Amino acid sequence: MSKEPKVAIIPLGGLGEIGKNMMAVKYGENILVVDCGMMFPEEELLGIDVVIPDITYLLENREQVRAIVLTHGHEDHIGALPYVLRQLNLPVYGTCLTLGILQGKLKEHGLEREAVLHRVKPRDVVNIGPFKVEFIRVSHSVPDAVSVAIHTPVGTIVHTGDFKLDQTPVDGAVTDFYRFAQLGEKGVLALLSDSTNVERPGYTMSESVVGQTFDETFRQARERIIVATFASNVHRLQQAITTAHRYDRKVAVVGRSMINVLSIAHELGYLKIPDGTLVELDEAARLPKHKIVYLSTGSQGEPMSALTRMAMGDHRQVEILPGDTVIISATPIPGNEKLVARIIDQLFKQGAQVIYEAVSGIHVSGHPSQEELKLMINMTRPKFFIPVHGEYRMLIKHARLAREMGIPEKNIFVLENGQVLELSRKSGRVTGRVTAGRVLVDGLGVGDVGNIVLRDRKQLSQDGILIVVVTINRESGQIMAGPDIVSRGFVYVRESEPLLEEAREKVKGALEKCTERGLTEWSSIKSQVRDVLGKFLYEKTRRRPMILPIIMEV
Ligand SMILES: [Zn+2]
Numbered sequence: 201m202s203k204e205p206k207v208a209i210i211p212l213g214g215l216g217e218i219g220k221n222m223m224a225v226k227y228g229e230n231i232l233v234v235d236c237g238m239m240f241p242e243e244e245l246l247g248i249d250v251v252i253p254d255i256t257y258l259l260e261n262r263e264q265v266r267a268i269v270l271t272h273g274h275e276d277h278i279g280a281l282p283y284v285l286r287q288l289n290l291p292v293y294g295t296c297l298t299l300g301i302l303q304g305k306l307k308e309h310g311l312e313r314e315a316v317l318h319r320v321k322p323r324d325v326v327n328i329g330p331f332k333v334e335f336i337r338v339s340h341s342v343p344d345a346v347s348v349a350i351h352t353p354v355g356t357i358v359h360t361g362d363f364k365l366d367q368t369p370v371d372g373a374v375t376d377f378y379r380f381a382q383l384g385e386k387g388v389l390a391l392l393s394d395s396t397n398v399e400r401p402g403y404t405m406s407e408s409v410v411g412q413t414f415d416e417t418f419r420q421a422r423e424r425i426i427v428a429t430f431a432s433n434v435h436r437l438q439q440a441i442t443t444a445h446r447y448d449r450k451v452a453v454v455g456r457s458m459i460n461v462l463s464i465a466h467e468l469g470y471l472k473i474p475d476g477t478l479v480e481l482d483e484a485a486r487l488p489k490h491k492i493v494y495l496s497t498g499s500q501g502e503p504m505s506a507l508t509r510m511a512m513g514d515h516r517q518v519e520i521l522p523g524d525t526v527i528i529s530a531t532p533i534p535g536n537e538k539l540v541a542r543i544i545d546q547l548f549k550q551g552a553q554v555i556y557e558a559v560s561g562i563h564v565s566g567h568p569s570q571e572e573l574k575l576m577i578n579m580t581r582p583k584f585f586i587p588v589h590g591e592y593r594m595l596i597k598h599a600r601l602a603r604e605m606g607i608p609e610k611n612i613f614v615l616e617n618g619q620v621l622e623l624s625r626k627s628g629r630v631t632g633r634v635t636a637g638r639v640l641v642d643g644l645g646v647g648d649v650g651n652i653v654l655r656d657r658k659q660l661s662q663d664g665i666l667i668v669v670v671t672i673n674r675e676s677g678q679i680m681a682g683p684d685i686v687s688r689g690f691v692y693v694r695e696s697e698p699l700l701e702e703a704r705e706k707v708k709g710a711l712e713k714c715t716e717r718g719l720t721e722w723s724s725i726k727s728q729v730r731d732v733l734g735k736f737l738y739e740k741t742r743r744r745p746m747i748l749p750i751i752m753e754v
């Protein structure tokens with residue numbers, strides 16, 4: 201039994217959550233990593249910029265890690281690379297556009313020279329240690345997306361990455377159905393498949409549908425048109441540009457990330473822009489209203505994005521005018537619904553006509569619905585099935601779907617990040633666990649903000665802070681100056697003088713009591729002040745501000 205060759209599958213992110221996708225595959229003393237994504241923080245992670253996977257396991261086995269292969273250029277698949285490459289400089293494999301987007305990111309982090317990037321094409325096979333890694337074209341909401349087939353001595357592991365089975369993709373790059381089926385015919389050991397849309401029956405609509413909706417909307421619009429979407433959705437940008445050209449409108453781009461992606465995609469040939477179509481913002485402002493389309497970021501209602509600033513009337517170059525048609529060509533990511541609703545309200549207030557999600561065909565998903573998921577299973581006919589990319593309930597539902605299609609229950613594994621699944625040719629078993637989790641990035645700090653800092657931030661954000669400064673004579677223990685109280689975010693000081701005066705008296709009383717009892721230890725005096733003051737303020741206000749006593753001795 202133990203002589204049987206085994207390959208291990210170790211998810212380091214993206215299971216039980218949407219985002220920060222990362223998967224390790226281990227054979228012998230060799231580890232291959234698929235994707236290296238980040239995630240935007242939930243609201244309770246106050247002040248955190250991004251969340252990345254914990255790579256302790258890779259660092260502990262650094263001499264075994266061979267490379268990182270990328271499926272596509274979305275943040276949740278490449279966004280953690282600038283942080284990870286700094287600790288683990290590995291060769292990175294990806295398709296042309298994926299690496300193009302990545303390079304832009306690395307440049308921002310000053311890493312473009314150090315990173316070793318290998319460009320691959322669909323159907324390429326590269327040898328990485330004992331792995332033969334093959335890239336297979338799939339359609340998705342960013343061009344140049346691939347699945348990977350990892351051929352190991354135990355068998356072939358197919359990791360779909362994000363995909364949909366679009367029969368009429370905008371760029372004509374159809375999913376390589378033939379190759380998936382061929383692999384299925386030869387025998388696939390394990391399929392790891394995208395669970396994001398498992399709750400949706402039927403098929404995900406083709407991206408081309410959006411083109412038809414754009415056409416109708418552009419035909420009816422009498423004045424300016426503003427299209428907000430994800431910067432990385434190059435197909436969507438293409439359709440907006442093509443439609444604008446058809447209706448003899450010029451296109452101007454608003455928002456830094458949109459400008460970046462557009463120029464990379466254009467440069468690499470993934471975006472066809474008819475000559476003279478693109479204009480600068482100041483030129484756009486001089487054109488008649490029925491001659492212009494703006495492409496903008498901010499489809500998620502992000503507070504700093506171009507669309508939000510336009511809606512709030514504080515964008516320097518573009519304002520919303522009555523008669524504008526604003527198309528929000530995206531669905532709010534769970535958690536962003538309120539932000540998006542607020543922007544839509546604001547746009548209506550400015551007199552714009554707003555077309556958003558509720559109207560069908562203005563946005564389609566980039567992920568596979570149930571029938572496409574079934575087709576993927578039928579094409580590859582895997583022995584083992586592991587749902588990936590999804591919250592826990594999605595993984596469970598995807599597992600159920602696989603079971604309904606005849607994969608035996610004992611061959612289906614719903615894993616958690618960090619679990620080690622060992623597969624032989626005949627059987628699979630979870631054999632252990634490695635460190636996995638999240639690392640919080642705040643400004644330049646990676647991982648230095650933990651639970652204690654977050655707890656303080658939470659307290660500060662809820663009830664504010666009170667700083668008590670007092671000067672005490674070292675010998676006699678007598679108060680020489682103060683106590684003075686400074687507060688922020690607790691009460692409005694000018695209207696709360698009596699309360700703060702009373703608070704000062706309480707502190708004075710507490711300090712005197714300490715002297716009487718002969719307490720000289722600073723820490724016990726401080727905690728005495730904190731207790732007395734905390735209790736008093738709670739009684740008076742039902743608030744619990746953070747209390748910071750500062751004692752100076754003379
Ligand atoms: Zn994606």
Ligand SMILES: [Zn+2]
Binds near residue numbers: 274589
């Ligand atoms: Zn994804």
